[in-house]
Amino acid sequence: MLRARYSFLSSSKVLEAEVENLQLDGEIKPNTNLSEVRLRRSSVVLMQNVTVKKLKAMIEKEHKFPPGSIDIVSNLYGITHENDEKLDTTNVLQVVRHPNARIIPAHLSTTLPDITYPGETEPRALLSCGHAMAADTLYQNITVQLKSGKSVLKCFSCKKEWNFQDTSEKAQMSLDEKLFWGMKVSLNSVGDECPKCGYYCQRIAGDNDRAVCMKCSKEGKIYEFCWKCKLSWKDNHKCLSKEAIQSMINNCETKTMPYSNIKDVPSIRVCPSCGALIQHLDMCKEMRCYHCKKSFCFVCLTMCEHGLKCSSYMSKCFVAPRQIV
Ligand SMILES: [Zn+2]
Ligand SMILES: [Zn+2]
Ligand SMILES: [Zn+2]
Ligand SMILES: [Zn+2]
Ligand SMILES: [Zn+2]
Incomplete structure (x- = not known):
């Protein structure tokens, strides 16, 4: 059987x-x-x-x-x-x-129109931001936000924050749904971007440094990386030591930057803001750090403020020497 x-x-x-x-x-x-x-x-x-x-x-x-x-x-x-x-x-x-039907009890409902579908005739819940939404629409709205990696729910219209507990009640979530999406909120709050594809990833619960990217994981093959150093995860993974990072910086190849044609730029740098190790693969000299999310010029190492500060992405700037960590 x-x-x-x-x-x-x-x-x-x-x-x-x-x-x-x-x-x-x-x-x-x-x-x-x-x-x-x-x-x-x-x-x-x-x-x-x-x-x-x-x-x-x-x-x-x-x-x-x-x-x-x-x-x-x-x-x-x-x-x-x-x-x-x-x-x-x-x-x-x-x-x-899922519940058989999401029925909003009288004390949570309102006569205000639904913020998503003004013609909605189903009962609407009054949300903490003052807007109203039918329970099914609200549930969909919450799941879309949480699936996209957000850890704080917000009203799409007024951008005010929604408390998860309160909103899950108004969406008439079942106990299973509350447990699952509540877990997702906490997973999202410790999320970070995949070093390979930039997709929003999560740590594996209970394992501090190990993270998995579901987008880079293909049939049967899971792509895991180290949360701290962003290298692919292998059994008994050890993060790079300071000496190992210095030797990578000292020995990396130099390259000519696309667009600006600046020559002899070391292809590996550490982020001037947080020290994360970063390799330049393609695109222009403006680099966004996967770790601290700040941007800097890969050539002269000045931090960006609303874009490059040194010169445009097409123009030359001073090539900073190999860094010392
Ligand atoms: Zn609102
Ligand atoms: Zn990925
Ligand atoms: Zn590591
Ligand atoms: Zn950084
Ligand atoms: Zn520069």
């Missing part, structure tokens, strides 16, 4: 759903080591590479939930899995259950 194990975020109980009646299009590849495990005295086959859409359908069927009632998430990373993603079900799936 084919089964998947899962658990709702607000419960520690591990449940099982059967898939024998579902069309599976031959996508099951039982893992040779894990294909047969004894669980609850029944023989269970765990599956690999099953689409999220199918997994959701089987769990919803098990509970007689209407379609669209749940999401499958990775709470540790704050990720909601998309329908066409394929998951390895050898792990226990984490499920967020």
